[in-house]
Amino acid sequence: MITRITxxxxxxxxxxxxxxxxQPSPNPPPSWGVPxxxxxxxxxxDGNHAIIADPDRDRVVSFDLATNTVVADIALQPNDEPGRLxxxxxxxxxxxxxxxxxxxxxxxxxxxxxxxxRPVCAEPRGVAFDSATDLVHVACTSGELVSxxxxxxxxxxSLRLDRDLRDVIVSGTGLVVTRFRTAEMITLDxxxxxxxxxxxxVVKRFDFSGGGGGGLGSDGMxxxxxxxxxxxxxxxxxxxxxxxxxxxxxxxxxKTPSGYGGDCGQSPVEASIAVxxxxxxxxxxxxxxxxxxxxxALPVDIALNGAGDTIAIAVAGNHTVHQFRTTTLAMEDxxxxxGGGGGGxxxxxxxxxxLGAPTAIAYAGNKLVIYYPELPAVVVHDGNSAKTAVLxxxxxxxxxxxxxxxxxxxxxxCASCHPExxxxxxxxxxxxxxxxxxxxxxxxxxxxxxPYHWVGDEADLPKLMDDVFGIRMGGGDVTRSxxxxxxxxLDRIPAPAAVPPIDATAVARGQxxxxxxxxxxxxxxNGAILTTNARVDVGxxxxxxxxSLVGVGARPPFMHSGCALTLTDRFSAICGGGDKHGHTSQxxxxxxxDLVAYLESL
Numbered sequence: 362m363i364t365r366i367t368x369x370x371x372x373x374x375x376x377x378x379x380x381x382x383x384q385p386s387p388n389p390p391p392s393w394g395v396p397x398x399x400x401x402x403x404x405x406x407d408g409n410h411a412i413i414a415d416p417d418r419d420r421v422v423s424f425d426l427a428t429n430t431v432v433a434d435i436a437l438q439p440n441d442e443p444g445r446l447x448x449x450x451x452x453x454x455x456x457x458x459x460x461x462x463x464x465x466x467x468x469x470x471x472x473x474x475x476x477x478x479r480p481v482c483a484e485p486r487g488v489a490f491d492s493a494t495d496l497v498h499v500a501c502t503s504g505e506l507v508s509x510x511x512x513x514x515x516x517x518x519s520l521r522l523d524r525d526l527r528d529v530i531v532s533g534t535g536l537v538v539t540r541f542r543t544a545e546m547i548t549l550d551x552x553x554x555x556x557x558x559x560x561x562x563v564v565k566r567f568d569f570s571g572g573g574g575g576g577l578g579s580d581g582m583x584x585x586x587x588x589x590x591x592x593x594x595x596x597x598x599x600x601x602x603x604x605x606x607x608x609x610x611x612x613x614x615x616k617t618p619s620g621y622g623g624d625c626g627q628s629p630v631e632a633s634i635a636v637x638x639x640x641x642x643x644x645x646x647x648x649x650x651x652x653x654x655x656x657x658a659l660p661v662d663i664a665l666n667g668a669g670d671t672i673a674i675a676v677a678g679n680h681t682v683h684q685f686r687t688t689t690l691a692m693e694d695x696x697x698x699x700g701g702g703g704g705g706x707x708x709x710x711x712x713x714x715x716l717g718a719p720t721a722i723a724y725a726g727n728k729l730v731i732y733y734p735e736l737p738a739v740v741v742h743d744g745n746s747a748k749t750a751v752l753x754x755x756x757x758x759x760x761x762x763x764x765x766x767x768x769x770x771x772x773x774x775c776a777s778c779h780p781e782x783x784x785x786x787x788x789x790x791x792x793x794x795x796x797x798x799x800x801x802x803x804x805x806x807x808x809x810x811x812p813y814h815w816v817g818d819e820a821d822l823p824k825l826m827d828d829v830f831g832i833r834m835g836g837g838d839v840t841r842s843x844x845x846x847x848x849x850x851l852d853r854i855p856a857p858a859a860v861p862p863i864d865a866t867a868v869a870r871g872q873x874x875x876x877x878x879x880x881x882x883x884x885x886x887n888g889a890i891l892t893t894n895a896r897v898d899v900g901x902x903x904x905x906x907x908x909s910l911v912g913v914g915a916r917p918p919f920m921h922s923g924c925a926l927t928l929t930d931r932f933s934a935i936c937g938g939g940d941k942h943g944h945t946s947q948x949x950x951x952x953x954x955d956l957v958a959y960l961e962s963l
């Protein structure tokens with residue numbers, strides 16, 4: 362049975378630390394939960410049930426919206442991490458198991474019967490159902506786009522696209538696939554051939570730092586470029602609306618408190634929304650973006666109501682959900698500076714249910730359903746009323762996880778630059794204090810990779826938390842509990858999955874080259890995570906820490922400055938450091954290709 366939240370439960374929730382006033386613990390409990398991905402809930406077509414994929418507890422829950430009861434609570438295998446899900450024409454529910462590497466199918470929304478589990482790839486992300494072909498399409502981080510018969514059976518098609526695929530959407534007779542870190546939208550025709558590629562537009566913002574970053578104009582405006590695409594969904598007219606981030610190309614201060622943001626909450630990363638047309642190279646007129654429609658860090662989910670006239674955005678960093686009319690998507694994008702903006706959110710004030718970070722939203726007609734994983738709870742908003750139900754499963758909370766996803770006074774969260782606990786692929790300008798630096802990856806044995814930062818100036822994670830979160834990001838004092846908890850929680854996040862090799866013999870030849878005394882690669886890149894953690898001068902204008910190569914193929918651009926757009930570029934004379942960075946100048950183009958094939962397999 363589902364019970365309504367009581368005052369006692371809310372107080373207990375606050376004491377654990379999910380609301381105001383996190384209480385430090387001398388002995389934190391075992392790490393709980395996974396990085397927020399968003400978009401792990403749907404409402405069935407008949408509007409009767411919310412189907413919730415719970416990656417923190419490895420389960421799927423079916424919640425009856427009419428009776429406020431759980432009708433199915435399906436335990437999955439440990440570390441399955443259920444993610445995106447979709448309903449097919451027969452009422453089956455298909456769920457991408459991100460760590461389980463499979464497509465799970467439920468027979469229906471209520472019985473709890475598992476109809477099948479089919480292997481897909483190392484890390485499936487997006488999933489969509491095409492009623493015209495009765496196929497379920499699954500997009501993978503390693504670049505595969507795999508299509509399955511909805512009723513069961515083996516894959517009927519597998520395409521190899523770019524790495525870092527995110528959402529897949531049926532568009533006419535073709536498909537649209539997004540890429541996570543670059544916010545790119547790829548349109549495919551019915552045969553799976555790429556028709557177009559497009560990104561949200563670059564817009565102008567006032568430079569809050571006054572540092573004259575890239576793209577600075579004579580009017581004091583700088584470029585804000587599209588990055589991390591958290592969620593994309595279709596509008597009723599076939600266009601795609603994307604909830605994503607933008608990076609402001611400003612100079613960040615490392616020696617100044619709150620130097621990563623402005624005096625009135627401006628952030629170098631902003632939440633934004635873009636509307637793109639499948640098959641078109643040019644985005645349609647963008648909305649007014651972060652200052653005017655939705656503000657805060659981590660816009661992790663987006664939903665469209667049944668009438669198609671209202672959109673909701675879940676902002677995990679400040680624990681709010683925003684609603685606004687779809688007509689506001691046509692408004693001009695502009696930045697009026699500190700304290701400007703407003704007026705775009707015309708469906709009431711942002712929702713804050715005081716239940717922690719919302720990670721999934723969906724509409725049942727015009728009723729907005731919000732899922733909060735920590736309690737866990739479902740809240741249904743219907744006009745001016747809200748009904749809250751606590752789900753079974755028990756309170757789940759980790760102070761390190763909470764800190765990682767909470768925005769600071771400058772509107773920035775750790776997960777803004779390290780989405781899903783990894784990295785955004787963005788290159789930052791730290792001016793004369795730090796130079797040009799690419800965001801580093803956190804996934805894969807982070808506790809074995811100290812010291813931290815490209816120059817190794819942060820001895821351990823607690824020191825890094827004080828310097829970066831506490832001072833640079835304006836987060837204030839970091840508690841002992843948070844310092845004890847963040848490292849073990851991050852350490853559970855795996856490195857990105859490798860791409861399945863196209864030519865196994867090329868990979869084998871590349872491994873021989875990598876391990877040979879001729880190239881000397883293993884002098885620095887050895888051991889379980891392929892790094893000695895040493896600080897070395899490899900001819901790239903400084904002394905830098907040796908990075909782990911596990912999952913390296915998923916981390917373009919490469920090098921500390923992001924100068925190498927591809928792994929092949931890393932071996933160029935311009936970017937790679939020459940023979941001080943592994944002796945490779947004698948290798949032929951074919952041998953370089955073999956070496957790259959091996960690195961892609963790590």
